[in-house]
Amino acid sequence: MKKRYKIITTLEEVEEVISYCQETKYCSFDYETRADGPMGLAFAGKNKDNPTGPQFKEDKPTIMGICFQVGFAYVIPLFHDESPFSNREVLKIFKLLSQGIFENLDIVKIAYNFKFEYKWSMRYGCQFKGRLFDAMLAKHLLDEERPNDLKSLSTRMFPETADYEDEVGKLVKEYKGWANVPLEPLAKYCAMDCELTLKIMVVLEQKLWSNNFYKLFRNLSMMQTRVLGESENMGFIIDKKYLESLVVSQKKLIDSTEEALNDNKKIRKFNRARKTEHIEKLIEFTQLEIRKIRSGELEYKDVNRAISNREDKISRYIAGQLVTKKEQIDDTVNFNSPNQMVDLLFHSPKGFKFKVVKYTLDDRKQPTNRPSTNEEVLLELEQIDKSGFITHLLKLRELNKLYSTYIVSPLGKLTDKNRLHTSYLIHGTTTGRLSSRNPNLQNIPRGTTSSIIKKMFIPPPGHLILEVDYGQAELRVVAEISNDKAMIELFEKGYNIHVATACKADGVLDEYEFINKTILKDENHPDHIYWVKRKKRAKTINFGIIYGQTPKMLAGSLSEPGDLVTEDEAAQFRQEWLDLYPGVKKWFKKQENFLRANGWVKNIFGRKRRLPGIWDSQRGTQNKAIRDCINAPIQGASSDMTQTASVVVRDGIINNKIILSDDPDFKNQLYTVHDSLGFYIMPKYIHQSVPLISAICEYPETKKYFGFKMKKVRMKVSAEIGMNWGELKGYNPNEDYNKWLNN
DNA sequence: AAATAGCCGTA
DNA sequence: GTACGGCTATTTT
Numbered sequence: 001m002k003k004r005y006k007i008i009t010t011l012e013e014v015e016e017v018i019s020y021c022q023e024t025k026y027c028s029f030d031y032e033t034r035a036d037g038p039m040g041l042a043f044a045g046k047n048k049d050n051p052t053g054p055q056f057k058e059d060k061p062t063i064m065g066i067c068f069q070v071g072f073a074y075v076i077p078l079f080h081d082e083s084p085f086s087n088r089e090v091l092k093i094f095k096l097l098s099q100g101i102f103e104n105l106d107i108v109k110i111a112y113n114f115k116f117e118y119k120w121s122m123r124y125g126c127q128f129k130g131r132l133f134d135a136m137l138a139k140h141l142l143d144e145e146r147p148n149d150l151k152s153l154s155t156r157m158f159p160e161t162a163d164y165e166d167e168v169g170k171l172v173k174e175y176k177g178w179a180n181v182p183l184e185p186l187a188k189y190c191a192m193d194c195e196l197t198l199k200i201m202v203v204l205e206q207k208l209w210s211n212n213f214y215k216l217f218r219n220l221s222m223m224q225t226r227v228l229g230e231s232e233n234m235g236f237i238i239d240k241k242y243l244e245s246l247v248v249s250q251k252k253l254i255d256s257t258e259e260a261l262n263d264n265k266k267i268r269k270f271n272r273a274r275k276t277e278h279i280e281k282l283i284e285f286t287q288l289e290i291r292k293i294r295s296g297e298l299e300y301k302d303v304n305r306a307i308s309n310r311e312d313k314i315s316r317y318i319a320g321q322l323v324t325k326k327e328q329i330d331d332t333v334n335f336n337s338p339n340q341m342v343d344l345l346f347h348s349p350k351g352f353k354f355k356v357v358k359y360t361l362d363d364r365k366q367p368t369n370r371p372s373t374n375e376e377v378l379l380e381l382e383q384i385d386k387s388g389f390i391t392h393l394l395k396l397r398e399l400n401k402l403y404s405t406y407i408v409s410p411l412g413k414l415t416d417k418n419r420l421h422t423s424y425l426i427h428g429t430t431t432g433r434l435s436s437r438n439p440n441l442q443n444i445p446r447g448t449t450s451s452i453i454k455k456m457f458i459p460p461p462g463h464l465i466l467e468v469d470y471g472q473a474e475l476r477v478v479a480e481i482s483n484d485k486a487m488i489e490l491f492e493k494g495y496n497i498h499v500a501t502a503c504k505a506d507g508v509l510d511e512y513e514f515i516n517k518t519i520l521k522d523e524n525h526p527d528h529i530y531w532v533k534r535k536k537r538a539k540t541i542n543f544g545i546i547y548g549q550t551p552k553m554l555a556g557s558l559s560e561p562g563d564l565v566t567e568d569e570a571a572q573f574r575q576e577w578l579d580l581y582p583g584v585k586k587w588f589k590k591q592e593n594f595l596r597a598n599g600w601v602k603n604i605f606g607r608k609r610r611l612p613g614i615w616d617s618q619r620g621t622q623n624k625a626i627r628d629c630i631n632a633p634i635q636g637a638s639s640d641m642t643q644t645a646s647v648v649v650r651d652g653i654i655n656n657k658i659i660l661s662d663d664p665d666f667k668n669q670l671y672t673v674h675d676s677l678g679f680y681i682m683p684k685y686i687h688q689s690v691p692l693i694s695a696i697c698e699y700p701e702t703k704k705y706f707g708f709k710m711k712k713v714r715m716k717v718s719a720e721i722g723m724n725w726g727e728l729k730g731y732n733p734n735e736d737y738n739k740w741l742n743n
Numbered sequence: 744a745a746a747t748a749g750c751c752g753t754a
Numbered sequence: 755g756t757a758c759g760g761c762t763a764t765t766t767t
Contacts, residue, residue, distance in 0.1 A: 337764085338748080338764095360748080374751080400762085406752085429758065435758050438759095442753055450752085548756075552755090639757095
């Protein structure tokens with residue numbers, strides 16, 4: 001087959017390619033990269049290349065592919081070992097590309113996962129103007145289900161390209177890693193990626209138009225990719241000294257907890273029994289081998305020797321001599337091992353012999369034959385256990401989780417500027433929410449015991465952290481889209497929705513102020529405990545509603561150890577709730593009917609959730625689709641609202657309407673976690689910028705960008721400020737935040 | 744080395 | 755019940 005790509009070797013040829021792009025007005029491009037920094041080591045074996053973009057200064061783009069017309073592509077070697085260009089020349093190439101293509105208003109810049117290309121380009125001083133097209137994000141709007149990668153999509157759209165990915169796999173194996181693949185084969189696949197991306201773009205752009213996704217694509221997806229790319233490159237500063245102190249202090253806690261666990265007669269007994277059992281098993285296994293050798297099932301040249309070897313082994317086992325790694329067994333149980341805990345708690349005659357509480361579930365949510373040892377189970381067992389073992393085990397679980405996931409792991413991901421650079425996935429969920437990884441910034445612990453973790457996230461000198469949080473975003477969306485008069489009224493009055501729901505359920509909404517301000521605040525009030533419980537129940541049901549719950553499921557979430565709620569009771573609570581909010585009840589029915597008729601639902605931003613499961617023969621699959629048709633439009637709209645605000649705020653920052661910092665390094669959004677946005681901000685800009693940002697969040701111009709307006713309910717945000725992520729305090733318009741810096 | 748299972752952190 | 759990512763232990767290749 002004719003070669004469909006060319007490797008560029010001179011700067012003149014680079015300029016030639018740029019002029020071709022200026023003629024066709026299209027430029028599909030793609031970097032191949034090499035992670036040489038600590039991240040490269042951290043990911044060795046896990047990822048073939050750097051999945052997240054530039055993190056460490058040692059990380060390098062090796063080549064770049066360009067395709068301006070289907071049928072042929074060019075490859076420019078950059079920092080590849082075989083590159084004909086010097087480092088100086090590579091920098092010159094970036095300058096030419098930026099001026100000739102990226103900043104050229106007439107050229108559409110096309111990529112697959114543009115954020116990745118954007119981040120690398122930014123590192124080398126490139127700017128982007130004019131239209132961008134991320135084929136991956138287009139794909140995600142048109143089909144939100146995984147996989148979202150280029151190979152899978154091109155295989156589906158152009159089956160004849162199916163096998164090119166297999167060859168990529170072979171190359172990586174042959175050269176032991178993507179980073180080592182020679183220029184020629186690397187160029188071939190880079191060129192292929194660019195050409196495929198261009199081909200896909202042509203098809204998907206048409207589909208975006210015909211399916212009414214163009215506004216969402218241009219005004220949200222393609223703007224998010226800019227904000228998030230800039231945010232990822234900026235990173236989140238970490239107090240390394242403090243983090244290192246946590247490694248020491250938390251390890252101590254873990255050790256002492258483990259000691260407490262081991263200081264238990266039953267455990268010592270169990271450990272001895274465990275070793276005996278293990279040796280018995282080894283002996284049994286070896287005896288079986290001997291029988292197999294005798295019967296000829298296992299073939300050996302020297303049968304007698306094979307047998308005498310094994311007989312020696314058995315006598316060694318009997319003497320308690322375990323030599324090889326496979327034979328050996330730890331002296332104590334591993335409290336982190338679910339298998340061993342099942343043995344200890346339920347199965348072993350030398351263990352606790354607890355009654356099994358419940359079994360783990362398989363993919364189809366059916367109980368397996370393996371007992372569960374999760375937190376819920378342990379809390380049950382804690383009631384029975386008099387030795388305090390379960391209490392310590394729960395503590396150890398918590399400590400280990402914090403230690404490994406949030407202390408040790410981030411320490412290994414710190415860059416030389418002591419920053420963590422997460423990677424957001426705009427295509428990470430089916431509902432439109434973002435996901436975050438390497439590290440995941442969206443599941444940092446927040447409770448009081450875990451607040452030590454958030455404290456390691458700090459601002460640069462002279463700055464504070466500003467967080468803007470949507471309050472009850474999802475329930476506000478529910479009130480708006482269901483047009484439920486009762487719920488709208490509660491939000492209009494500024495009530496706490498959970499307290500108000502509890503009041504309504506008791507028919508005493510007119511006493512809301514007294515219940516909320518006095519009874520719930522005063523622990524000594526005779527009705528305090530009653531209303532705390534009522535509020536908690538209302539909150540559980542409010543959240544359950546968002547998930548499209550069934551009574552059975554609700555019973556589970558309302559139940560506590562020692563206070564079980566039956567399915568009948570739960571069904572009654574649910575019915576009561578629906579009677580309080582008849583508009584919501586109607587909307588549920590409407591969603592389900594629409595889903596049955598169409599197989600998909602849409603949120604107010606126009607984002608689609610396809611749920612063909614509604615037509616499945618399995619009842620369980622249908623029910624899942626029904627729950628999703630409730631949850632997806634709520635969760636998705638709430639997220640889309642936050643992201644819209646994020647994009648508009650970025651606009652304000654760029655146009656100098658919103659000022660966060662004098663330092664250009666800290667002018668970007670710091671992070672986003674589903675319903676909140678974070679920024680670094682200098683105290684002198686706080687009173688000027690916080691109201692502007694809040695206003696954007698509460699009244700984003702959805703009419704202008706997406707053609708709809710929230711008519712009944714307004715979104716509400718609260719701003720918080722702090723010296724670290726763990727100690728944020730509500731924004732006070734009269735506070736002198738300059739004073740906070742000295743603390 | 745890669746995949747699966749169980750568990751658990753967030754909104 | 756919704757939506758995720760990631761760690762450890764364990765099994766499979």
